[in-house]
Amino acid sequence: MSENVSRRQLLYEAAAATLSGTLGVQAAQHVHRAVTQQRRAARGPYKPRYFNPHEWRTLARLTDLIIPADEHSPGALAAGAPEFIDLLCRHNVELAAMYTGGLAWLDREMERRYGKNFVDAAPEQQTALLDLIAYRKNDSPELAPGIRFFDWLRKMTVDAYYTSKVGIADLGYQGNVGMTEFNVPEEAIQYALRRSPFGGE
Amino acid sequence: MFQIQRAPKVYDVVVIGSGAGGGTVAHVLTRLGVEVALLEAGPMLDPARDYKEHMWPYEVDHRGAGEGGEWYFGRQQWGYFNAPNGYWEIEGEPYTTAPDTRFRWFRSRILGGRTNHYGRISLRFADYDFKPYTTDGLGTDWPIRYEELAPYYDKAEAFIGVTGTREGIRSAPDGVFQPPPPPRVHEILVKKACDKLGIPCIPSRMAILTRPLNNRVACHYCGQCGRGCVTASNYSSSQVQIFPALKTGKLTLITEAMVRELIPNAEGRVTAVSYIDKRTRSERQIRCRTVVLAASACESARILLNSKSPRFPNGLANSSGVVGRFLTDTVGFSLTGYIPALENLPRHDADGFGGMHMYIPWWLWDKKNKDFPRGYHIEIGGGFPMPAIGMFHGACQRHEGYGRRLKEAIRREYGAFVHLAGRGEMIPNEYSYCEIDPNVVDRWGIPVLRFHFRWSEHELKMVRHMRETFTEIIETMGGKVVRADPGISVGGTIIHELGTIRMGDDPRTSALNRYCQAHDVKNLFVADAAPFVSNPEKNPTLTINALAWRTAEYLAEALRRGDV
Structure with a gap:
């Protein structure tokens, strides 16, 4: 997200997407994230607010x-x-x-x-x-x-x-992504079975 | 000047509460063309605004701990990222407990109630669960048999979408199932251990779609059901029943409506519901031909007990005196095992469902040689969860130290834990009930509930059995127990509190008849878990759905006949 995109612009895009009836939720989340990132970028180097x-x-x-x-x-x-x-x-x-x-x-x-x-x-x-x-x-x-x-x-x-x-x-957490199907890699299953009391297959 | 505002319109049915029971009743009745008004004590739900699904912890500077670190002080009401659906304590709406009682009451104040976050575990009661007294001489039999509820389990499952496989296990009756997702690595190991121990371990039965259904898309496997699902791929009454019911034009939804009491006329029929409009703190009345209480078991009991009049001095529909009695919660106990076979497990996306893919149904239902009655099922946790505040405090405790070694230990152990949670049946006892506290009113001026609660030796013995069995399962996997609950759960904390307006054929020992219709008040029905006669080891929501469906159909037919 480039820093010079204004919050207003983002909200406008989100509203347009919502009106088109397709992207409401994703657009809202997109705006939320982009605004958070912009706020952070605008802050510059962190200055402690509590500690001396x-x-x-x-x-x-x-x-x-x-x-x-x-x-x-x-x-x-x-x-x-x-x-x-x-x-x-x-x-x-x-x-x-x-x-x-x-x-x-x-x-x-x-x-x-x-x-x-x-x-x-x-x-x-x-x-x-x-x-x-x-x-x-x-x-x-x-x-x-x-x-x-x-x-x-x-x-x-x-x-x-x-x-x-x-x-x-x-x-190495790899989740928080959408998938159309849930599968477990055979490699991981065999790794665990080999090391378990049950043995590999 | 205090003035009660009375709207002139008379609704066929006023439903109080929008959770699993109220949502199902609103859905069934509006589809049958009945005009319904639904009262909800909390605000409207807007999933796009209210759900924090897919948010990373670092998207908020406090990472989920709350700006003042409330999490660390046990002051956070509910996980920051979870669906906004309820609280252990509601400001201005207290409840009290008797001096010798520990009990916690989780209440919801939002459209959809607790279905916005619940575990989606959807288990049918078994045939013997309806006949507990006949089976072992404890508790009371239900007025209905499994066969009478089975068609409604079918309807509920087919409509909300439940995963599962046909297993032919008597303690876990089969239903109308969508295909389940495959087991995760740790679940495969649990299953292997159970095979060795002669314990069944089968695909879980969850109200989550793996196939599209009724304009709802299938699960996208982000593992975050508890945050609320923006695609409505899991069941919540708000998204799956109430939003569609609103589209029929038959449903009037009134939010921020805190019900005070039901108003009967001289003939003993409820003619209006009195509620506080929270926005204006003004009292209103809505008129009805019939009323369905679905405010949650204890809140529904509270409303009846507070509906006192010369004709009903003990509260409405309470000539039997059973309203508030027979309060039960599920027996809870959990422990965690560390499984070396899973150390440094090759990384992969193990999110899947927001919950288990496999579970252990009760397996000793026909065994007489155990030292406690009834049984429990076991829920399985583990895998690679999204990192969160507190997730590695156990590692800090076990490894202490700091620096590279601590970092390496956490990395090595991530994904190598298996959690087992027992969920068991509590038998109603005379020491567990709720009543009106004569000394306390809430911020709306409504008298509050006082709880009395006590586990019996039956439940304590069951927990000992859980501890031994779970330890055996963990050790059979080559693991070792690293954490265990100190003992049985605190009453109410499993959030399966029910039984407080029980049904039965005898008006002297029950408040409702076999259709969840009040013996004393013909146009009053109850559609949450208050009518339950027992609290089997199955999570109650699916049975709330099925029973409410049956009640709604009966009510619609009675309205059509003019017989209510």
Whole structure:
């Protein structure tokens, strides 16, 4: 969708299609998508609406550590995970407090250990702390706030990633398309049967 | 000044509620030339505007979690992408529960009601399901036999379109079927496991078209039935029955109409329906020759109980005192297995139907050596679903950590889960019922329902059997159970609540006769699941369709004879 097509133009096309009685629904969805894309394009680079610049850098680094880019696919940053969290925090005081509190806890903990805040610490220092708070088995009065925060952060980063275009491609989900007939590839059936207790056929 | 607005027109039939029951009645009656007014408590439905079919999660910035992340706090009423059809809590329209009761009531406020989203599972009751008392001495027999309802199952299936295969299984009677789609990979494995265990596993019976029918096109296999289908390839009363009925010119649809009570005359006939026009918060009355309640089992009971008058001090059509009693829901229990054979399964489009292609009908109906009465069927989930918020939280819990290893684990496991959900029969008991709460009214001033609900030992034992059986099936597939419900479902949450205005031949123990016509009020009929005498392990919608069809034909004939 080119950016200079106006919303009015799209609505006009949709109305025409609806009047012709053929494409109503598809046209409506087409307009919805095109308008969403245009709004996004018009925004330019994302500016956090809730987090301050330091919190934003820290949040971005954390989501990148949770779902990094690798040779298989891009990571959480390309999927807009920090933006997703920023949006929700802007509209939810409870969630926002959890995030600012969690980010502040991480900074304090890093300073106590390494004399630096989280985002400015060396990568191995960052992962050393995450290796503690990423596991329930390390639960202790000292680490509990970090463990609880990381659990939320991990879930929401994972959610943002796998509901994005790049995350969906990473999983290889191939649906959400119309088909006239439903079929299952024989290759997939045989793959599963061979590996199952029932054996291939 | 408070003033009730009375329209002069008298409709042959006023139908209250537009779900599976009301939609079927409106469809059948208008085709027979009867003039019908249909009252719906919610707004009109516009599929093109209201359905979010085919939307990707990233098309909204909150990805379906809600702008304030409501999903994460359990505050989202209903999935963001789902059809806009109902709520667990409706603002300003509360219900209450007795102190010792956990019960949840899912209500719909839109044209088509819960049929906009329901699972489309369409199972006939078995012959023995109509004779529970005769079979095992529990509950009450229906006043009708399977053979009396069978022709209406035929009509309903032929009209709405149901998939299936002829299997000759007594617990799952065959019907008028469209061909089913082929099984998905995980369903093939479940079937293999069931073969080994001596459990039947057969193509599912779903109200989804695989062939064109009545100007509706066949399914396009996007797997999103729950979002509402813009091509009307699955059954919803709104698209399949009410929109076509409107075209006959015989149907007057009144939306945003919240019914308060039915108004009887001195002879004990209902002459008008009193409702609140929600747009103006004003009270109106619509006049009728006959009335059909189809507001959902509990809402219909509520309307009758609130229709009190000197002649009907216990509520209308309730001289027996059974209105509100015998409330049941389906027994629910589910667990999830991880199946290593499906790890890294070659990717393909496994969307198919919005729901299962195979299911497990009840198989121990003739066995006496089990420790609980009645039975259950098993619904199968799995495959490669469209990614959504929350789908990988289980992976986060099981793998913890972060980074490349977490990412690889999620990719490896995607598509390797099988969900089994048991849906079992609850036997009516004296502790489960709804009544009017004398202390609470809703925002329209209408007294609300108070629920009492209790599972019995029968249902709890059944859930133990489900847990053992499901675990056996998963393990026979070489898998391992990774998640299970803590126990039996909370009453009401399977959304099969019914039985609250039951039918029967004896006016002392039932409110409706064998045609779902009130014993006490000749021109009053009920066409939702309130008349059900028992709650067999089959999802109720198809039986609502069939019973409502039969009721509508009886009513049309009675109107023609002037006998109602």
